[in-house]
Every structure is written in C-alpha cells, then in structure tokens.
Amino acid sequence: MTSNASSPARARIAAAKRIVVKIGSSSLTRANGRLDIAALRRFVDVLAERHAEGVEIVLVTSGAVAAGLGPLDLPNRPKDLATVQAAASVGQGLLIGQYADAFAAYGIPVGQLLLTTEDTVRRSRYRNVWRTVDRILALGGVPIINENDALVADGRGFGDNDRIAALTAHLVRAEGLLLLTDVNGLYDGPPSQEGTKRIPEVENLADIAHVEIGGSGSSVGTGGMVTKLRAAEIAVESGTPVILTTAASAREALRGEDVGTCFAAKDKRPSRRQLWLAHAAKTDGKIHVDEGAARAVASGRASLLAAGVTAIDDNLNASDPVSIVDPEGKEIARGLVAFDSSHVREMIGKSTDEIANELGEDYGRAVVHLDDLVLVGRSRGNPGPLDDLEQ
Template sequence: MSDARTAIAAAGRIVVKVGSSALTTAGDGLDVARLDRLVDAIASRVATGSQIVLVSSGAIGAGLAPLALGARPRDLATQQAAASVGQLALAHAYAESFGRHALTVGQVLLTSDDMVRRAHYRNAQRTFSRLLALGAVPVVNENDTVATEEIRFGDNDRLAALAAHLVGADALVLLSDVDALYDGDPRDGATRRIAEVTGQSDVDGISVGMSSSGLGTGGMVSKLAAARTAAGSGIPVLLAAAADAARALGPADVGTAFAAAPARLSARRFWLGHAAGTAGRLRLDEGAVTAVMGRRRSLLAAGITGVDGEFHAGDVVDLADPAGTVVARGVVAFDSAELPALIGLSSHEVPAEQRREVVHADDLVPLH
C-alpha cells in the first residue's frame, strides 16, 4: 500500500466531501438510503477514534422535489430558494441518520467571504475545534441561501480542500459518482484508471470533463484542482465513489490516492495562497521573479515594473511575471498610490521613510 493510502487509513482527523449526485436524484430529491450508507461508513470510522468533518453538497438538489422543480434551476434566486428548503431537509436527514449511531451533528454554513477575511477564517477554526472537542460531527455546506455569484466557492470540492487545511485534517476524502481519476472519459473503455498521483507529471496531459449529472456544479476538473490544492499543502487525498465510502474510510484501498507534499503550509501561508482574496497586482521583472520564486526572497521596489488596481498597505496582492502569469501572492506594505513613484528604484534610492520590502518574504507565498 502506498504511503498516501497508509496515511489516510491511519488519519486521526478527516474531511469527507460528498457530492450532490451521490445523495440526490433528479426529480426525486434526497435519497435517504444512500445518505444512510454514507453515515454508516462515517460512524464506523468515528468509532475507531477518528474525528470527521463532513462537507456535504445536496441542499439545492434536496429542495427541488418539495418545490416541484424538475431540474436544477439556472437563476441564482431560484437556486437560493431551493437551497433554503433543501438545507432544512438535508440537515434533518443527517441529524436523524447520525442519531442512529448516537452521534450529534452541528451544521456549519460558509461563504467564501468566511475564508477570504482573515478574522472570519480564525473564527471558523475556533468553531470547528470546539465542535470536534465536544464529539460532534460538523456538517458543512456553502451557504447557498445567501451566497451571490461574487462570493461563491463555485463548488464544494474547493470548499472541502480549504476546510481540510482550516481544521488541520490529516486526510481529505472526496466522494462522488466517479470511482477514481482516469486519463480520459471513464465511459470510454480505452481510458486508464490512475491509482496513485505522486506529482504533477502523473496528471500532465489528462483530459477531464465537467459533471453531466445536472445536480452538481463541479466535475472532475474541480475534484482534481481540490486534490492538488490539499496535497500540495501537505494533506493526502483519496478520490473515490460514494458507493465505496466504507472502504475509502476503512483500508483506503479504492479510488485514486494523491500523495501529500513533504511539508505542510502554515495556516497563514495556506490562507495567503489559496483562500485570501486579492486586491490588486504587481508586475515583476525576471530578476524579481527569480528572487521570489527561486530564492524565496522578499520583493523590493527595484523588481517591480507595474502596478494594477487599487489597494492599501496590508492587502493581499498577486505577483505576476513579465508574461502576466500570477506566480505568487503576498501582503503588500504600501498603498497602490505610493508605489508608482518607487518602481525600479534600488534600496539606496528609496526615501529613508519608505525603505522597506514591498512584500516581505514571510508574507509571500509562491504558487508554482
């Protein structure tokens, strides 16, 4: 068994994500039998001493039947209406199902704003920590009832990856209607199942499409992105079918395992790289890119060639190479109005009162 699978099988704290298509059926709403099987698998793992955080899609899907909606609505207002009805049904179903195992659930509804704002991020950490300490199973979903296009996660796969780091998980398990990662459409008999992903080269050239279930917003694209985000920050990931939940949360001998990077990012550096919203962009010359990416040095004014957007000291900004590709993020030490006068100046040319790093190395996270 690979190191990743061994780590997942032994994990003390796990984030489990389940997709809409694994819990709901178009036209029929929530499938309680499938939900019960998932809960049974989670309860079995909890019984071994592990802590589980469940990121569950399905609120909108669960609200379709009660509102006599034949398919997932396209407009935001109707999606929010379906979520407001479906979230109650979903929460009630989980409470009833976990109750069969004498387990208490706590509902946690998040918007991406709760990840982007550092204070909200810390508050969410405290809430999860207390729920787990009290023996509850947190059930997490995007707050679809109030989320708008500007503040949506886009899919719960990304939310699960962010939550895994936020709660200090030892593993992330992504469950859906697909049993593994394939190098093409799994419905094509010629495609190859990929059992292990140990690095970028294992997924280079893979063609993955979007979900066709009509119930979820994500597909293999979002799952692969989420797996890479979590694994790259030091958390092993297992991608498997919801029908295989018992084995995924047991010996972890199903699906595709993603090996974790050797070192785990600190909570602050992970937030900077993956959760924080950016207020602007600094364009860098080749020398600055090499210093920032290759030598992990601070960004100085001499290496900046341009400033985009309006921001204030303390905001998070993107750092882009000469081709315009964002290569890093960091906390900027100057307002956007101050920087144009400093562009290209060497340290001794910068006025004494402004003689400091534009982005300090401790507040900078390379993205590649």
C-alpha cells in the same frame, strides 16, 4: 502512477485522526432529484464508525439544492439564479435536519457552517471558520460544511464543494481528504469506453497530464471530474493525501483499501497563510515589478524589495493581499504588502539602506516578505499538469 494497493498515502489516511470527507449531490439523491434518506443514513453509519474509533470527521456535503427540488415540485435543477437560491434555502434545512437525526442515533452532535466566497477571500473570516470547526471537533461534534447557495448574490460562488473541501482540509490540518462521487476513481480514459482502466495511485500530478478528463457533474450537482482533480491538486500541494472514490466505497477507503484513486501528498505542508494566499485570497490590488525583481520573486527564495518595484495601486493598506505582476502584467505571486501605498511610493527604486536613512529603520525591510509570499501558476516551477485538462 503505480498499482501498489497498500501505498503509504492510503496507510496515512487509514491511520488519520482528523479527516475531511466530501460527498456530492449524486450520492445523496435519487434519480428524480429527491433526497435519498436511506443512502444518507448508510453514509452516516460509516462516518459514525470512524468517529467511535476516535477519528475527528469534518463533513463537506452537497445536496441542498437537490434536496429542495422535491418540496418545491421542481423536476430538475433550475437554471435561473433565483430558483436555485430558493431550492437551496428549502433544501438546507431538510439536509441538515436529516444529518442531525442520523448522527443523533450515535450520540454525535453536528454543527452547520454555510460558506460563501467572502468567508475565504477575507482572512479574518477564513480564520473564524477554522476556529469554529476546531471547537466543534474539540467538543466531540461533526462540523457539516456546505456552500451557501441561497446567499450567492451574483451567482459567482465557489461553484463546487470539492474546492471547499480541499481548502478546509488544509485549514483544519486534516491528515486525509476523501472525495466521494459517483465514479470509482480516475480512469486512463472515459470510464464508459471499453478497455479503460482505473488508476489506483497517483504519485505525482504530472503523471496524469495526458489523461482525457471530461464530464460536468450529474443533473443534480455542479461538480465533475475536473473540479475533483483541481481539489486534489490543492490538497496534495498542502500536504494532504486524497482518495477519490464512490460513496459506496467510503468504508473501504477510510480503511486504506484499494478502492478509487489515491493521490500522494507532498512532504512539505505550507502555512495556512500561504494556502489562503494561493487558493482563497481576493487580492486588493497590484504591485508592478521590473524584470530583475520578477525573476528573484519567481525563484521562490527572495522577498520583494522596493528597489524592484515600478508601481503600486492606490489605496492599499499594510497587510492587504496583493498580486505581484511582471513587466508584461502577468501575475507571478501573491503576498501581503508590508506598507501602505503612499509609503511604498516613497520607496520605489531605492535600496533598503536608502529607505532606512530617509524614512527610518521601521521602513528598511521588504515590501513583501518571503514568509508572506506565495508563487502562483507556472511560477511555482512545476509544469502545471492540470492546466491543460480537457473540460
């Protein structure tokens, strides 16, 4: 951690030509749960300023459920799924309508994308999101993204828009991510506790492993500091710097000023496919490997060869996302399998040359190539600084 107010990460965000901005429910609603239209318009004023300067803005917004509370005469965020979905359905129209009107004052069109987990766990749909967002930006508009709470059939959605924002930032190759909440950054202890101080810069996530984190979000939202830090982890690992601050400080944050907490990004940006595999993909099955293959894969420098495979689940097709598990059943990596299950079974335990001789040259290659493989959890070789955060 450092107190350098003019850090390179802040400078990168100030100079960014494409940025993702996420705003939470608590920043857009009054204490009674109703949408605060004045606050929304002040927020849009800030984004429109940057848009006029040639910056492409992707907005990830919460607030649909909260916006639906007033019209439905609900005093608080409901606890049962059906009422949450009803509030979201009513609130989505109200929320996007207010955004459309606010941006229209600046001649900026908006496009709405309501996402469910299926839009990220299936690569074809993930790519469709990217194409739509990219085209709206090219046409001079602002894509507005929210989780589609009205259609989460079993209640198991993303759970927060912070993760959506981090995934979107990488997907659209944003140069910065701004996470807006009701707390001005990360503190070295509970913000309400006397003597705690704001952490202005985080150069490495391992530096905050000792920080006590709590809170589960406001009464109108579902996020909290933990979700924001996990979103920051996704973003910085994908090469995107992050600023976490309040909506009231959004203008200063976009200018690179010393507000909130700034998280420096790693230099190497993984491919969209790698990020999808690591944080968004729903795996279709497992490939079990022996100890030697597990070590080789965990090194991050080797493809998975058939010689190290011990078993594979049924009904896997070529290019399906799979989990690679060690002899103890622990997931060490994810990847795209190169062959159907039936073909992999014919290859198990055999060398590449043996496979090529028996099945043909087309089969003399890795079961999961290094380019289609990503390590997960502690297999990445880092200490997993967020794994032990107090929730």
